[in-house]
Amino acid sequence: MKGLLRFCFVFISLPLAVGAKPPNVLFIVVDDLNDWIGCLGGHPQSRTPNIDRLASRGMLFTNAHCQGTMCNPSRISLLWGRRPSSTGFYDNHYHVSKVPEFLKGHVSLPKHFAASGYKTLTAGKIFHGGAPEQSQVVGPRPGQWRKGLDQMVHKKPKTWHRTWDFGPQDYEETKFTDHVTATWVAEQLGSKHEKPFFLSCGFYRPHVPFFPPRRVYESFAEVQLPRVDENDWSDLPDAARGVSLSNAKIPTHEWMRENNRWQQAVQAYLACVRWTDEQLGRVLDALDKGPHAGNTIIVLFSDHGYHLGEKQRWSKFSLWERTTRVPLIISVPGGVKGKCDQPVELLSLYPTLVDLCGLPANTKLEGVGLRALLENPGAAWENVALSTLGQNNHAVRDRRWRYIRYADGSEELYDHKNDPNEWRNLAAKDPLPEHATVIKRLKAHLPKINLPQRN
Numbered sequence: 484m485k486g487l488l489r490f491c492f493v494f495i496s497l498p499l500a501v502g503a504k505p506p507n508v509l510f511i512v513v514d515d516l517n518d519w520i521g522c523l524g525g526h527p528q529s530r531t532p533n534i535d536r537l538a539s540r541g542m543l544f545t546n547a548h549c550q551g552t553m554c555n556p557s558r559i560s561l562l563w564g565r566r567p568s569s570t571g572f573y574d575n576h577y578h579v580s581k582v583p584e585f586l587k588g589h590v591s592l593p594k595h596f597a598a599s600g601y602k603t604l605t606a607g608k609i610f611h612g613g614a615p616e617q618s619q620v621v622g623p624r625p626g627q628w629r630k631g632l633d634q635m636v637h638k639k640p641k642t643w644h645r646t647w648d649f650g651p652q653d654y655e656e657t658k659f660t661d662h663v664t665a666t667w668v669a670e671q672l673g674s675k676h677e678k679p680f681f682l683s684c685g686f687y688r689p690h691v692p693f694f695p696p697r698r699v700y701e702s703f704a705e706v707q708l709p710r711v712d713e714n715d716w717s718d719l720p721d722a723a724r725g726v727s728l729s730n731a732k733i734p735t736h737e738w739m740r741e742n743n744r745w746q747q748a749v750q751a752y753l754a755c756v757r758w759t760d761e762q763l764g765r766v767l768d769a770l771d772k773g774p775h776a777g778n779t780i781i782v783l784f785s786d787h788g789y790h791l792g793e794k795q796r797w798s799k800f801s802l803w804e805r806t807t808r809v810p811l812i813i814s815v816p817g818g819v820k821g822k823c824d825q826p827v828e829l830l831s832l833y834p835t836l837v838d839l840c841g842l843p844a845n846t847k848l849e850g851v852g853l854r855a856l857l858e859n860p861g862a863a864w865e866n867v868a869l870s871t872l873g874q875n876n877h878a879v880r881d882r883r884w885r886y887i888r889y890a891d892g893s894e895e896l897y898d899h900k901n902d903p904n905e906w907r908n909l910a911a912k913d914p915l916p917e918h919a920t921v922i923k924r925l926k927a928h929l930p931k932i933n934l935p936q937r938n
């Protein structure tokens with residue numbers, strides 16, 4: 484412990500030592516990005532040189548997980564520092580402007596930075612539903628220029644969410660949302676600011692519709708499809724089918740196969756990831772050329788993962804690895820570079836950034852700061868990552884195992900050492916004694932509070 488404390492002391496001096504000026508923060512969120520990035524190796528054909536170069540200059544967390552398993556609950560959780568089970572925000576339907584009303588006495592991450600003397604700027608999707616009032620300076624809003632640009636590619640079932648479509652687009656690349664966002668963010672990074680800044684940059688792709696420019700789409704061909712076990716669902720409890728497999732607004736895997744669209748959707752998703760990576764490259768180049776290069780902490784993460792046929796399903800909304808696992812990179816000037824495979828949560832971002840920037844602590848946060856792992860990725864770590872989908876349905880992830888428990892008491896257990904695709908539910912029948920021990924240990928991490936869903 485003594486050694487660790489000394490280590491931490493060295494670490495805290497790193498960002499703050501540069502001219503005694505507090506570090507800036509560049510906070511980058513990519514919407515619906517799973518592990519199909521080069522440095523996580525999730526798909527052999529993914530091309531993300533800019534995410535990879537960011538990973539090489541910071542700490543890449545290879546076992547990071549969201550707390551809410553879709554956009555809004557994930558973002559509310561990480562931006563207010565509270566678990567979904569502690570707030571009752573489990574779904575996408577409520578508008579983010581209602582959150583402060585329900586979370587009285589709680590302060591969002593950008594508001595905390597503003598209250599601590601920072602200039603806060605934002606562009607693109609950070610809060611689900613906008614919430615421009617959460618930052619002082621707001622970049623271009625998509626509604627101002629986007630109308631009529633995207634052209635739908637497919638006729639689709641009426642039940643699907645209006646955003647569901649995939650395929651190439653043919654309008655001017657500079658008019659794509661994420662290009663506009665990156666341009667504005669790059670301008671801020673090239674400008675001088677009187678105060679330290681907290682600049683948040685939200686990229687919208689690869690969220691549906693998977694609409695990349697045709698140039699990028701056509702640069703991917705003959706894409707490889709994820710592997711599927713045809714009997715995968717045979718060992719799932721009914722609750723898993725109810726909670727994770729029934730969502731009429733998203734395509735079924737049967738539809739993708741019957742209509743011969745699986746290949747095209749994977750190609751469009753890979754192209755969207757590549758397109759966003761290009762925009763990230765423009766942002767990183769602007770930072771490196773500008774006046775803030777040596778004094779800016781960079782964070783990049785996704786709000787949740789994504790299924791593209793794995794476990795015979797699509798989109799998010801599950802408690803499996805494909806939905807909960809997210810890319811997470813934290814780059815601190817002068818900090819340690821490496822990879823960390825300990826289970827960590829997006830809930831940790833708020834306390835970690837507050838700590839790294841030397842801001843007053845927010846005592847209401849539920850996440851654990853990542854300082855120890857940023858300094859030494861092999862440091863002792865007793866924490867797990869917890870993900871939630873609706874009231875009282877949770878997944879617990881440690882370094883090796885995933886335990887899922889649904890509100891009706893049914894369970895799943897997966898061994899990532901031997902079953903990275905989560906095909907074999909070890910809790911389906913009477914578990915072996917060694918698995919029962921794992922279940923007992925992980926079950927102890929389930930949250931004690933499970934508030935009902937807010938209306």
Ligand SMILES: [Ca+2]
Binds near residue numbers: 514554787
């Ligand atoms: Ca999302």
Ligand SMILES: [Ca+2]
Binds near residue numbers: 718
């Ligand atoms: Ca199975």
